[in-house]
Amino acid sequence: xxxxxxxxxxxxxxxxxxxxxxxxxxxxxxxxxxxxxxxxxxxxxxxxxxxxxxxxxxxxxxxxxxxxxxxxxxxxxxxxxxxxxxxxxxxxxxxxxxxxxxxxxxxxxxxxxxxxxxxxxxxxxxxxxxxxxxxxxxxxxxxxxxxxxxxxxxxxxxxxxxxxxxxxxxxxxxxxxxxxxxxxxxxx
Numbered sequence: 001x002x003x004x005x006x007x008x009x010x011x012x013x014x015x016x017x018x019x020x021x022x023x024x025x026x027x028x029x030x031x032x033x034x035x036x037x038x039x040x041x042x043x044x045x046x047x048x049x050x051x052x053x054x055x056x057x058x059x060x061x062x063x064x065x066x067x068x069x070x071x072x073x074x075x076x077x078x079x080x081x082x083x084x085x086x087x088x089x090x091x092x093x094x095x096x097x098x099x100x101x102x103x104x105x106x107x108x109x110x111x112x113x114x115x116x117x118x119x120x121x122x123x124x125x126x127x128x129x130x131x132x133x134x135x136x137x138x139x140x141x142x143x144x145x146x147x148x149x150x151x152x153x154x155x156x157x158x159x160x161x162x163x164x165x166x167x168x169x170x171x172x173x174x175x176x177x178x179x180x181x182x183x184x185x186x187x188x
Contacts, residue, residue, distance in 0.1 A: 016075050019043050023079045027168045031093055040083045047076050071182050085167045089160045096156030
């Protein structure tokens with residue numbers, strides 16, 4: 001019984017390569033809605049289904065892993081690392097936005113202002129002038145805190161963006177080298 005290599009190329013090599021290209025293209029999806037993460041999980045699941053089918057079709061050997069298995073496992077590993085990077089970047093972006101929400105929460109700010117500005121009835125501090133003095137004394141630090149939190153949020157966004165770009169470039173170079181080495185190993 002003769003094996004047809006075109007069957008493996010059409011059924012496994014090209015679909016896995018297309019999934020890899022989809023994963024590369026997913027770096028251009030926005031992080032905001034969570035679509036990027038779910039898209040990458042879907043691509044990873046699709047590759048794992050192809051790996052299960054490949055496992056059933058290939059003969060089992062004790063001596064070495066076939067080149068098609070190394071190819072599929074390598075691409076699966078690249079997509080899995082890409083998914084982990086996306087989770088980390090999403091975490092950084094969510095942490096930055098959560099910090100900004102707690103710093104600018106108007107309920108917390110008004111509660112702090114009312115507690116600080118309340119004075120006992122009939123005391124000289126209960127007049128409007130004292131309230132404005134206390135209010136102005138405590139709004140400056142709140143304004144500075146808001147500014148600091150916004151800066152922190154922007155720094156986390158910038159860090160997430162830098163990590164995403166550096167990982168994309170590293171990912172692109174690594175995938176290219178892997179595919180070249182696999183192709184050279186296949187033909188020679």
